[in-house]
Amino acid sequence: MAPTATTGPAPTATEPAVARPPRPSGDRALSIGTMVVMAADFLVLGALVAAYFAVKSGSEVWPPKGVAVGTYIPTVVTITAVLSAFSAQWAAFAARRNDQRNVAIGFALTIFLGLAMVNAEWLALSQAGFGVRSHAYGTLYFLLIGYHIVHALVALPLMGIVGGRALAGHFPAARADGVRATAIFWFATTGIWYVVVTALFLMSPHA
Amino acid sequence: MTALSDHKTIGKLFLVASVTFAVVGGALGLLMRAQVPDAGSYRQLFTLHGVVMIFLFLLPAWLGLASAVVPLQVGARRVAFPRTHALSFWLFVAGAAMVISSPLVSDVVSGWTLDSPLPVGDTSGGRGQGPELLILGLILVAVAAVATAANLIVTMLQLRAPELSLRRIPLFSWSVLVSSAVMLMALPVLIGALMMLFVDRHYGGQIFSSAANKGGDPLLWPRLFWFGAYPLLWALVIPALGAMCEIIPVFARRTLASHSRAVAAIGAIGVLALAGWGSEIPELAPPLFALGALAVLAPVAAVLLNILGTLRGTQVAGMGSKPVRLGSVPPLAVLTGITVAAAGLMGALVSAIDAGGSTHFSTWSVATQHLLFFGVSVVGVLAATHFWAPKLWGRHLAEGAGKFSLLALVGGLHLAFLPMFLLGLGGAAAGEAGSGSSPLEAISTAGAFALAFGLLLFAANFLTSAVAGWGREAEADPWGGFTLEWATSSPPPPHNFDELPALASATPLLDVASQLEASQLELESVH
Numbered sequence: 001m002a003p004t005a006t007t008g009p010a011p012t013a014t015e016p017a018v019a020r021p022p023r024p025s026g027d028r029a030l031s032i033g034t035m036v037v038m039a040a041d042f043l044v045l046g047a048l049v050a051a052y053f054a055v056k057s058g059s060e061v062w063p064p065k066g067v068a069v070g071t072y073i074p075t076v077v078t079i080t081a082v083l084s085a086f087s088a089q090w091a092a093f094a095a096r097r098n099d100q101r102n103v104a105i106g107f108a109l110t111i112f113l114g115l116a117m118v119n120a121e122w123l124a125l126s127q128a129g130f131g132v133r134s135h136a137y138g139t140l141y142f143l144l145i146g147y148h149i150v151h152a153l154v155a156l157p158l159m160g161i162v163g164g165r166a167l168a169g170h171f172p173a174a175r176a177d178g179v180r181a182t183a184i185f186w187f188a189t190t191g192i193w194y195v196v197v198t199a200l201f202l203m204s205p206h207a
Numbered sequence: 208m209t210a211l212s213d214h215k216t217i218g219k220l221f222l223v224a225s226v227t228f229a230v231v232g233g234a235l236g237l238l239m240r241a242q243v244p245d246a247g248s249y250r251q252l253f254t255l256h257g258v259v260m261i262f263l264f265l266l267p268a269w270l271g272l273a274s275a276v277v278p279l280q281v282g283a284r285r286v287a288f289p290r291t292h293a294l295s296f297w298l299f300v301a302g303a304a305m306v307i308s309s310p311l312v313s314d315v316v317s318g319w320t321l322d323s324p325l326p327v328g329d330t331s332g333g334r335g336q337g338p339e340l341l342i343l344g345l346i347l348v349a350v351a352a353v354a355t356a357a358n359l360i361v362t363m364l365q366l367r368a369p370e371l372s373l374r375r376i377p378l379f380s381w382s383v384l385v386s387s388a389v390m391l392m393a394l395p396v397l398i399g400a401l402m403m404l405f406v407d408r409h410y411g412g413q414i415f416s417s418a419a420n421k422g423g424d425p426l427l428w429p430r431l432f433w434f435g436a437y438p439l440l441w442a443l444v445i446p447a448l449g450a451m452c453e454i455i456p457v458f459a460r461r462t463l464a465s466h467s468r469a470v471a472a473i474g475a476i477g478v479l480a481l482a483g484w485g486s487e488i489p490e491l492a493p494p495l496f497a498l499g500a501l502a503v504l505a506p507v508a509a510v511l512l513n514i515l516g517t518l519r520g521t522q523v524a525g526m527g528s529k530p531v532r533l534g535s536v537p538p539l540a541v542l543t544g545i546t547v548a549a550a551g552l553m554g555a556l557v558s559a560i561d562a563g564g565s566t567h568f569s570t571w572s573v574a575t576q577h578l579l580f581f582g583v584s585v586v587g588v589l590a591a592t593h594f595w596a597p598k599l600w601g602r603h604l605a606e607g608a609g610k611f612s613l614l615a616l617v618g619g620l621h622l623a624f625l626p627m628f629l630l631g632l633g634g635a636a637a638g639e640a641g642s643g644s645s646p647l648e649a650i651s652t653a654g655a656f657a658l659a660f661g662l663l664l665f666a667a668n669f670l671t672s673a674v675a676g677w678g679r680e681a682e683a684d685p686w687g688g689f690t691l692e693w694a695t696s697s698p699p700p701p702h703n704f705d706e707l708p709a710l711a712s713a714t715p716l717l718d719v720a721s722q723l724e725a726s727q728l729e730l731e732s733v734h
Binding site for chain 1: 287288353354357358360361364365366391392394395396397398399400402403406407410411412413414416420421422423424427430431434435
């Protein structure tokens with residue numbers, strides 16, 4: 001398999017790296033743009049997490065009395081998130097090889113796993129036994145998990161569209177960056193879940 | 208790519224929208240100074256005036272200038288994501304419309320920091336209230352700004368001309384890169400905070416609630432707000448400084464005293480802007496934040512001294528037909544802008560040293576913020592618009608009206624805010640309607656009128672040129688510019704450049720002119 005996604009010729013002995021002007025080619029603009037936007041997106045999440053820990057540090061009992069959310073569903077969602085990252089990368093690798101059928105298969109698998117995650121999270125919210133209005137913990141519990149669900153609900157149709165278009169032959173190796181950007185969006189979505197699960201469950205005592 | 212996703216069109220639309228909102232915001236500020244009798248109306252105007260000036264005027268003005276100029280300066284044919292660029296603009300318009308119309312729904316009296324009594328007090332007032340519309344509008348505006356900043360960053364990183372290394376990008380583009388990075392770090396926190404505030408108000412959340420047994424923390428709001436807003440204020444000053452660094456050398460026919468020091472100083476402002484956010488919160492203000500607020504002043508002063516030092520340098524070779532013209536509007540604006548910046552720096556310096564003293568949360572801090580942040584930024588907008596208008600839509604802004612608006616604006620800034628330093632020392636609190644009886648207050652009011660008149664005149668000058676097409680037609684390079692945008696026609700074609708000159712420094716056109724002059728001298732010596 002020949003590498004197709006190089007950004008320029010490597011410097012040789014006759015052409016020292018310092019003398020060669022940089023060559024921004026623009027062919028990775030979409031994936032770099034996605035990374036920049038997702039970095040900003042993580043800072044929005046950062047504000048929510050900061051609020052969570054600020055409220056937590058000001059409370060004597062944490063989580064508040066009567067809260068019993070359990071760790072079963074979050075554990076299942078976390079394992080699914082890890083698996084879905086592999087299937088999304090499957091699609092990205094396939095795009096580089098110009099294998100558009102496997103792009104569609106990778107994204108179809110990711111959509112399946114993503115739907116399972118959203119379903120489990122929805123179940124966790126509906127069985128929480130408290131609401132947004134109950135207390136600050138409740139507000140942030142719904143906001144943090146909701147923030148992940150919203151991202152998944154954007155990513156799932158996006159992967160559907162890109163996967164479908166790949167089947168129609170719209171993503172040859174030269175345009176693999178679109179597939180890579182979609183995969184990056186999904187990685188960031190799973191990343192949001194890891195942050196949420198760390199704040200809400202790993203760093204807070206739960207029965 | 209359609210005309211509506213051309214970065215020059217989007218940039219111009221951002222500018223037109225921002226200047227229109229400046230007129231609205233200026234009118235609101237003027238009403239405030241005219242001493243509206245009842246305190247509730249005063250608070251309402253106080254809120255809208257601040258929100259409009261920052262989020263609907265200065266922010267989109269710089270986004271517009273950056274959108275239009277940066278791709279040209281770095282030799283790109285377009286921005287990285289033209290359709291996202293257009294979407295950002297329309298998101299901004301939708302958000303701005305929501306912000307402007309919010310007081311029509313119900314009273315919005317929280318101040319521009321949205322801190323009293325919005326998160327702490329009454330959150331049970333039902334749905335669809337004015338403050339909620341304001342919050343949603345601000346979220347849309349901030350999202351538009353983040354998207355535009357990301358677009359500009361990727362454009363500079365990925366689409367710049369092949370020979371243009373990051374060290375060679377012109378100072379305005381560099382300042383936009385730094386400012387965009389600051390916005391990308393600051394605005395998302397503000398968006399997160401506004402989201403939580405909206406959930407609290409609209410869905411009965413308890414995050415900022417002061418109700419017992421609910422676990423909320425009202426003091427969380429100012430921390431999150433200033434973590435985002437304080438760097439944002441600097442992000443609106445940084446491009447003004449970058450534009451100043453470009454303008455003075457062109458009109459003085461000298462290269463900047465030190466390009467590399469300006470690059471370092473502008474970068475340092477970007478980093479240190481993130482350090483001083485706690486200095487604006489009465490309950491916090493530990494020494495570390497005071498130190499951060501103090502440290503950021505040093506690179507600002509370094510940039511200003513760099514600009515002034517340029518005037519002492521030797522004139523550059525080449526472009527002999529272009530004389531030194533420091534009397535034109537752009538360089539005049541920069542030089543008078545430096546006086547505004549100096550007054551603001553003085554205020555900020557005293558405040559940073561006088562931790563917890565009478566300069567805090569009085570009209571002293573109002574004067575400092577208005578001179579340093581608003582003053583420098585708005586004079587920068589005026590300078591940059593006069594400088595780049597001939598390039599962007601092929602028409603010069605009227606020179607006489609420009610000088611007059613500059614005089615009113617800068618004179619107004621000094622008259623309105625220098626007395627406030629003294630009033631602040633006398634104990635006048637910020638954000639309250641004064642009695643209007645003392646001579647200092649009368650001077651301040653007169654200054655505010657002059658400032659508003661200057662803004663109005665600038666707006667009229669700008670809109671008649673940009674929208675109605677008035678004014679002298681511009682040649683491709685009317686000022687004898689040093690950077691790439693002057694190497695194409697005015698206005699540029701949709702693809703920006705037919706061909707690019709060689710790029711061996713941050714001032715490629717100067718290099719071309721110097722080489723031409725050198726070869727002519729060589730020819731003459733041969734003959």
